[in-house]
Amino acid sequence: MTSKERIARDLNNADALADFANLEPGQIEPYRQKHPNFFPETFWPENRTGFSIAALNAGVAGFDWQTYQTLLREAWAGMFPSDLTIRLLESSGMGQSLELGTGHVYPYQNAVMLLHDQSWRAKICEECHNRYVADHAKRKYCSTKCSELNIAKSHLKWWRDTGKKRRSAKARGR
């Protein structure tokens, strides 16, 4: 894999992690179809039913998706500090601790490492408040749709504030 290919893969994975961070409870299935094998299979609800409460409480089964998402959102807002990054790299499914010993890296771990390393990429859109992966440090919006929405809003604000003064000044001048 060339370094260019590796960067493209890492950024793809980071985008998939942003999608996960923005996920609502009803959207698990379409997410899994779009990003198969991004997390270990045992990460997802129907594969966790075999665990005893004791195993779940002891953390042997790894994170469930909602706990993981809460941590991830916290990391996203705080630019992936080391303590949260370490927790996010931990196993996220039963059996994964064995794979960790062999150096197997899941795409979600690859994405977490990238966002810790290049934490300026982990941004929250100023318009829609979704988390996204920025291509440059000064980006403020997740998409052209959101930046256009913001421009339209500031035009409207100008029309209301400044335009109103001008219109009334004009009216007085008559």
Ligand SMILES: [Zn+2]
């Ligand atoms: Zn947005």
